[in-house]
Amino acid sequence: MLEKTMRVNALYDFYQQLLTSKQQQYMDLYYLNDFSLGEIAEEFHVSRQAVYDNLKRTESMLESFEENLGLYKKYQERLKLLADLKSAVRTHFGESHDILNIIYKLENLD
Amino acid sequence: MLEKTMRVNALYDFYQQLLTSKQQQYMDLYYLNDFSLGEIAEEFHVSRQAVYDNLKRTESMLESFEENLGLYKKYQERLKLLADLKSAVRTHFGESHDILNIIYKLENLD
Numbered sequence: 269m270l271e272k273t274m275r276v277n278a279l280y281d282f283y284q285q286l287l288t289s290k291q292q293q294y295m296d297l298y299y300l301n302d303f304s305l306g307e308i309a310e311e312f313h314v315s316r317q318a319v320y321d322n323l324k325r326t327e328s329m330l331e332s333f334e335e336n337l338g339l340y341k342k343y344q345e346r347l348k349l350l351a352d353l354k355s356a357v358r359t360h361f362g363e364s365h366d367i368l369n370i371i372y373k374l375e376n377l378d
Numbered sequence: 379m380l381e382k383t384m385r386v387n388a389l390y391d392f393y394q395q396l397l398t399s400k401q402q403q404y405m406d407l408y409y410l411n412d413f414s415l416g417e418i419a420e421e422f423h424v425s426r427q428a429v430y431d432n433l434k435r436t437e438s439m440l441e442s443f444e445e446n447l448g449l450y451k452k453y454q455e456r457l458k459l460l461a462d463l464k465s466a467v468r469t470h471f472g473e474s475h476d477i478l479n480i481i482y483k484l485e486n487l488d
Contacts, residue, residue: 285446286396336395339449342487349487353480361471370463374484377452377459 273299279330282339291326298323343378350375383409389440392449401436408433453488460485 277299284292297303297311298319305323309316334340350371357367387409394402407413407421408429415433419426444450460481467477 283447286443333396337393337449339447346484346487349480349484353477353484356477356480357467360474360477364470367463367466367470370459370466374456374459374463377456 276327276330278340279334282343283330283333283337286333287326287329291322291329294319294322295326346378347375386437386440388450389444392453393440393443393447396443397436397439401432401439404429404432405436456488457485 280295280299284295287295293312294308297308298305303311305316305319308319312319354368354371357364357371361367390405390409394405397405403422404418407418408415413421415426415429418429422429464478464481467474467481471477
């Protein structure tokens with residue numbers, strides 16, 4: 269997957285609840301179900317250009333949410349720290365299951 | 379501080395970047411600088427009712443952001459897990475500074 273597409277997908281994971289249901293439908297079809305612009309246009313009885321504009325506007329909203337809230341960036345920083353933490357726990361103390369279990373819970377919070 | 383006020387303050391911490399600058403100004407004056415509705419109204423040359431309506435609408439937007447993104451709830455869950463983690467590390471291994479340092483970094487990410 270192209271890097272840009274991966275980023276849009278990641279941002280969509282974090283911010284989809286802030287989009288309208290129409291925006292979510294287009295994004296789901298285009299990015300998750302691999303529909304073409306033309307196929308989405310047909311499905312919704314609108315022009316291909318209208319679908320394109322809607323998707324572009326959604327992408328720019330996702331980037332703006334990220335600029336303001338930084339959830340994806342913080343998520344990446346948190347994953348990195350949790351990896352460091354697991355590694356430090358294992359190095360010093362071997363497999364300490366209760367501690368590692370808490371770390372797994374932290375990893376699954378996002 | 380009243381529980382409701384504490385909650386509004388906490389949600390404001392997480393979502394203020396999604397509000398308009400006018401909303402942020404009213405919230406800052408009312409919640410952080412303890413201005414009265416009348417004082418804010420005077421400052422902005424609007425009615426007391428207009429300030430009240432704006433603040434109520436902002437509070438309901440903050441609750442809606444929280445309903446959709448749940449950042450405050452996740453933050454509280456994360457803090458609780460990090461407290462459990464520190465306690466487990468200390469119980470099993472005493473003061474392990476490199477591990478505790480990573481935990482402190484995680485606590486300060488939000």
